[in-house]
Each structure stands twice: as structure tokens, then as C-alpha cells.
Amino acid sequence: MSGLVEWLAALTSALGVWLMGRRTMWGWxxxxxxxxxxxxxxAQDHLYADAALQAVFALLALYGLWCWWRGVQHSGQVRIAMPTAQTLWRDTGITAxxxxxxGLALRAMTDDPMPLSDASLSAYSVLGQIWTAKRYRACWVxxxxxDVLYTLLFVQRRLFVTALLYAAFxxxxxxxxxxxxxxxARTP
Structure with a gap:
């Protein structure tokens, strides 16, 4: 059953990212x-930070829908925003x-096999989702x-369907x- 859920999750995720790239509201x-x-x-594979990340992503999907709703152009596409370099550096540092x-908390309190990788990728994924919601083109970089680093993590964890998905991402x-x-438009 978990293999079926993984496949369904992978296909749904790919569709969502494709829709985001197209700048349509349906992606959220x-x-x-x-x-x-x-x-x-x-959660079933003991990747606790990634499981918790999905709860955060669910909330960020609602936030992204709200942000994008406010940034829709007459054409139906969402306007792109340009953050300052200071914003990008600040956000990146806070995320690190x-x-x-x-990662240190996961190492001390769980059986996560790769706590620093799991936590760091989760933190940067949250930042990526926030930047996507704010319509920053830098989110794609x-x-x-x-996604490259997640692909390697999932291969190592033997989650091959998910690794393939992240390679496609x-x-x-x-x-x-x-x-x-x-x-x-330049934004703060």
C-alpha cells in the first residue's frame, strides 16, 4: 500500500510543480x-523532518494561494516579484x-538516519516554498x-520512486x- 501512496504522491507533486511553472493558481x-x-x-520511512515539512507545505499551499490570488494579471498568469539581494541573503542565512x-535536535531526539541532511533540505524547502508563494523567480534556482540533493538522499534511503520524482523536479x-x-516589479 505504501508503494501505491508513494506513486500517487509523486504524480500529484509533479503535476503541482508543472502547474507552478506555468504560473497557474491550480498548482496550490x-x-x-x-x-x-x-x-x-x-512518516512511514522515519524521515521525520520531511514528514513535518509536508504539514508546513500544506499550510504554505494555503498561503501561496492567497499570495498568488493577489498577484494575478489580467492574462490569468501570476506577476513575478523581484526581491532585493539583501532579502535573498538574509533569508538564506536564517534558513541555514x-x-x-x-538537524541537531533530530540527531538528539530521533532515529533519523541522516538528521543534518534531512533538516537542512527541509529548511531550504520551506524557504523555496515561501519564495514561490512570494513569486520570486529566484525560487527556481x-x-x-x-531537488538535486533530495534526489541523492532518496536514492540512499531506497525511495526510488521519490528519487525519480525529484530528478524530474x-x-x-x-x-x-x-x-x-x-x-x-521590485519588492522589499
Missing amino acids: PVMLLASVLYGVVF VAGLAM LWIVV VGLAIQGWRQWRDKP
Whole structure:
């Protein structure tokens, strides 16, 4: 049964990321469903940070839907926003500290086989989701890096369907980067 749930989660996630790359609002409800499904998969495989991450992703899907609703153009596509370099560096630094703290906590309190990797990738995934919700084109660069590293983690954990999905996410993130080219408005 868990193999079927993993496949369903993988297909739902791929559809959600594809829709995000297309800048359509439908990506958020699809990602909400994918988060629930992957929460089950990761909890069963003792990847606790990733399981908890799915709960955060479910909440961020609602936040993203709200943010994107406010940024819809007349064409139906969502406007891209351009953060300052200071915002990008600040967010990246805070995320590194949060990932390290969570990794140390996981190492001390759980049987997570790779607590620092699990926690750091989870923290940067939250940042990627926040940047996606805020419509920052830079989210796709972050997703490329995170997805490559997740692919390696899932191969090592023998979650081959999910590893294949994350390898596909790399391609979808490259596509998203290309599709999110337009004249962004500068935001703080």
C-alpha cells in the first residue's frame, strides 16, 4: 500500500510543480494534496523532518494561494516579484541556522538516519516554498539545488520512486526558471 501512496504522491507533486511553472493558481490545491500524501510516505520511512515539512507545505499551499490570488494579471498568469539581494541573503542565512538547529535536535531526539541532511533540505524547502508563494523567480534556482540533493538522499534511503520524482523536479525547476521570465516589479 505504501508503494501505491508513494506513486500517487509523486504524480500529484509533479503535476503541482508543472502547474507552478506555468504560473497557474491550480498548482496550490494540487500541492496541498501532494503534501498530505507525502506526509504519510515520509512518516512511514522515519524521515521525520520531511514528514513535518509536508504539514508546513500544506499550510504554505494555503498561503501561496492567497499570495498568488493577489498577484494575478489580467492574462490569468501570476506577476513575478523581484526581491532585493539583501532579502535573498538574509533569508538564506536564517534558513541555514534553522536547518542546523533542527538537524541537531533530530540527531538528539530521533532515529533519523541522516538528521543534518534531512533538516537542512527541509529548511531550504520551506524557504523555496515561501519564495514561490512570494513569486520570486529566484525560487527556481533554490529548487534546482534542493531537488538535486533530495534526489541523492532518496536514492540512499531506497525511495526510488521519490528519487525519480525529484530528478524530474530538477527539469521542471529549470523549465520554471525559463517560464518565469518577464518584467518583475521590485519588492522589499
